Amino acid sequence: MGDEIKTVKSLDLTGLACPMPIVKVSKAIREVNQGEVLEALTSDSGALADFPAWARTSGNEILKTEAEGENTRFFIKKN
Amino acid sequence: MDAEDKLKELEKEINALKDTVVKFEKNAPENKLAMVVFSGDLDKALAAFIIATGAVAMGMEVVMFFTFWGVPLLRKKEGTSKGKDFFGKMFGAMLPKGASKAKLSKLDMGGMGTQMMKHLMKKKNVASLDDMVSLAAELEVKIYICEMSMDLMGFSRSEIIDYPDLGFSGVAKFLEEAGTSKAQMFI
Numbered sequence: 001m002g003d004e005i006k007t008v009k010s011l012d013l014t015g016l017a018c019p020m021p022i023v024k025v026s027k028a029i030r031e032v033n034q035g036e037v038l039e040a041l042t043s044d045s046g047a048l049a050d051f052p053a054w055a056r057t058s059g060n061e062i063l064k065t066e067a068e069g070e071n072t073r074f075f076i077k078k079n
Numbered sequence: 080m081d082a083e084d085k086l087k088e089l090e091k092e093i094n095a096l097k098d099t100v101v102k103f104e105k106n107a108p109e110n111k112l113a114m115v116v117f118s119g120d121l122d123k124a125l126a127a128f129i130i131a132t133g134a135v136a137m138g139m140e141v142v143m144f145f146t147f148w149g150v151p152l153l154r155k156k157e158g159t160s161k162g163k164d165f166f167g168k169m170f171g172a173m174l175p176k177g178a179s180k181a182k183l184s185k186l187d188m189g190g191m192g193t194q195m196m197k198h199l200m201k202k203k204n205v206a207s208l209d210d211m212v213s214l215a216a217e218l219e220v221k222i223y224i225c226e227m228s229m230d231l232m233g234f235s236r237s238e239i240i241d242y243p244d245l246g247f248s249g250v251a252k253f254l255e256e257a258g259t260s261k262a263q264m265f266i
Contacts, residue, residue, distance in 0.1 A: 017205045019133035023214070026136035057137045 119148035128211035146225035167233020
């Protein structure tokens, strides 16, 4: 599979409400190296706007956003 | 004008430009949020802490100033009336002892609304105000408490919670922080 994204860390943030998803993601991104990808699964629908806003501000990149039923999976590359 | 004069002129201009850049850099706002927490209402305080912790996640430094009704949010659960005058004792008894005792600004309905909201928050996995204060501490959010409010309400420093980065100040400290911050709020 050519479009498979290799991730080094996976976070399950389902059930967590604002602001916990971005608080946890911002903590976790510190633990990965530059260029590595972190994936995060969230049930917070606000995250659809919040994760891109967080990524733009913190200078990281969202490679892919996948809907999984009620949840959303983000693939975030550390820049 | 010969080449040497032109060069000197140019050097002068560059130096003037450098000075301007230094001045701008000195006055540029830091990536910081300065917030006044005036309200002691549960809902408003929750919003304040959500914004504060969210701001840290966004890479900002955060300074919160607690004044007036916001101050009791930072009291310990077990209050003390030792050495207080009549008004101090009255404020001490009537104002909430800590974040867990804060009430909603609307629909409190004699405490019933607040209890219902707390129940709902738990059910929907929204962190309690107490948890948010702990999270703010962990995320190194700085807190200043208005010295005048402390004095006015007769609170002693021993009544204030143990928080890692907590200080007491007046308005000048807030204005200094606000002046160097790129975002300021009053809640």
